Amino acid sequence: MTKFPQDHPLFLLPLLDGVHLRVFFVQKTLGQVLLPYIKNRKETYGSDVTLGLHEPTVLDGARKKLVVEFSSPNACDFQGKHLRSAIHGAFISKLYETMGWDVTRINYLGDWGKSMALLAVGWEKFGNEEAFEADPAGHLINVYHRIHELFLPEMAKAKKARDQANKKTREDGDEHGEEQAKIESEGLFAERNAFFKKLEEGDEEALALVKRFRDVNIANYTKLYSRLGIDFDEYSGESQISQKTMTEVEQLLKDKGVSEESEGAWIVGMKKHGARAGTAMIRYRTGASTYLLRDLAAVLERSRKFKFDKMIFVVANDQNVHFSQLIKILLALDMQDLAGKLEHVHFSNVSKTADRMGIGHQPLNVLDQCEEAMLNSLKAEEGKATLLGSSEDVAKVMGISALLTQELSARRSNDHAFDIDAMTSFKPETGPGLQYWYARLCSILKANPAREELSREEYESLAGEKPANLLRLLAQYPEVTHTTYKSMESAVITTYLVNLIEQLQECLGEEEEVEELRVTPVQATLYEATRIVFENAFRLLGIKPVAKVEQDRADTPVAE
Structure with missing residues (x-):
């Protein structure tokens, strides 16, 4: 313990806790180091391509098959x-x-x-x-x-x-x-x-x-x-x-x-x-x-x-x-x-x-039912539908994400439940819940774009308990993907995303109007990093973000 630097810029002195040695980040420094790191790596944050290389030190070498x-x-x-x-x-x-x-x-x-x-x-x-x-x-x-x-x-x-x-x-x-x-x-x-x-x-x-x-x-x-x-x-x-x-x-x-x-x-x-x-x-x-x-x-x-x-x-x-x-x-x-x-x-x-597939086990029936239930759920949740959109295209993407999330949230050893009402609700642990919070991040960032350069003092303002907890959670994402790689249990990723939503709720509040929410440039950078992690996890789970579907529709020229 005496050999550990007393004034390390990123870590506090380790704490001996029974058989564990706990190491804590310096809150004032963590954001300054982590946020640019996530932003620079974008879709590669959380990946580790060396695991798939025959020679881990040769990055352009032959990959394992x-x-x-x-x-x-x-x-x-x-x-x-x-x-x-x-x-x-x-x-x-x-x-x-x-x-x-x-x-x-x-x-x-x-x-x-x-x-x-x-x-x-x-x-x-x-x-x-x-x-x-x-x-x-x-x-x-x-x-x-x-x-x-x-x-x-x-x-x-x-x-x-x-x-x-x-x-x-x-x-x-x-x-x-x-x-x-x-x-x-x-x-x-x-x-x-x-x-x-x-x-x-x-x-x-x-x-x-x-x-x-x-x-x-x-x-x-x-x-x-x-x-x-x-x-x-x-x-x-x-x-x-x-x-x-x-x-x-x-x-x-x-x-x-x-x-x-x-x-x-x-x-x-x-x-x-x-x-x-x-x-x-x-x-x-x-x-x-x-x-x-x-x-x-x-x-x-x-x-x-x-x-x-x-x-x-x-x-x-x-x-x-x-x-x-x-x-x-x-x-x-x-x-x-x-x-x-x-x-x-x-x-x-x-x-x-099988009960949902109907006579003859027609799997396409399951997807139709998910999409129909999702369209009804969007109609019942007008506030969330305003943010997400309520078109049939949105319902289709949301219905698929509802099915994928319910499936991938369960440990493989667990029985396969199929609760269409539960999966199409907007609880944080569902596909629609994940989509809603991702879309909310996108809306906040659209109104409050992140700035490229930030001062040390601005980063230090993230030392408060709520943003610091969100930063720590973002820092854990590479460890989460490595754990998932070893276990091949998708539930590790979905559980992490639910935890991320809970911490995001602490920072944003659950019911604030997105249009009226104003955040500082450094907060916008924090939420941009959170959005990147969300998107990377979505990509692993096979979930297509609805916010991107609606953006694609908005960017598509209308033929005259």
Whole structure:
């Protein structure tokens, strides 16, 4: 303690507090150092590109490569977990880009396998060209759910047979799974498996039908992602994995003794590879490939194509066993380096969003409902609508920000709530609340522009308790982004923004008229720095500031 400078211009003497050593800023100096620093760095404040460099000291050197797989809906069944994956995956992608990584975003569609084969069977029974032409995505969703409803009883019978077979021992003399195999050789099981066999054998008619379904799904999902402000670099899918790579993986599994044949199927006994129990299926007794085999091949193909340093799967908890098996099998194949680059960022798949999606899980319905509720909320809040605007364009942006903020404010392990009234209110922790305070800052700065040069005495006027607390909070933003980078928890950012609003309220007062509020030049500089931090956090969260939307509208010339 005696070695610490007694009159340091930025820090007071450290204070020993139990096991902690607390260091405090000199209030009179902090603003003079911090505010120009934030203003000079603008959108890079809070980022640290050295984290994404192979050589952190070489700023123009090669960047690390990250592949993020997210959203990845199945066939025509877009569920709440796929929406949650889309939002969190986009956030994680932007977070890594902010930290200097070269990021590739992949949407890996479930466009192969049993679900797609079942859709094809449903098309043969319920498909209607006229209805398809009128509403391609809607008709396919309807077809899928009709055939799925018919298939449920057969699935239940097969599951009951499997459970009963698992209770029996081989000493009983019973053929293991005989009843299950019989059930799965008849009815819709047989029709589905027959179509899947055609696919894997390269039947041109079957492949053309699946491609038709795939193209419709991509077009429909692209509309959803566009409204959410989410872009993908590649729409991949199970159908895009080459048979050659799958054959290569299967041969490796056999050569290294990892897989074994069991009753016509090829499996991996996971217990001998570090799992507590369980069997991983590589190829079904019907000869069809499994999702696990296709995923193993997909990882191999991506490692060769992208030469990534890391790959993140943003997928719900219900796939925890799958990704655990995937990584353990790669380790068993002596692919430790590749396995070490994979990470499953999981989240709760318990979701109330499905109730809002309506029949067939049409995700665009959710966005429509958010925008409609936001328009009603703006009409009810006339004062805030005056500041934000109440046009349909504003309601659309506000509705999306409401949905994003509700999702990104929850820890990934928490269940996915969906309260449309709460999310479209103007409480500080909501998207509209964040938008309102950002817009209020912009209005204040428009009426009171920040000045380039300020004297030391002007900076020292920020030493009061309220502005000093706001300064300390602004200084914490880089630490907040680093913490978020380590945890990949978006709630760290949203919690920080709520704290920022609370401190801003202390400085501005909650209900003052923006038009009548006058601030000093140094206060304007403080609020300009706050606006920059807000905007940087918004960018990470994927939120488009409404204040900028309205400014863009005002700056757009009207055609005569």
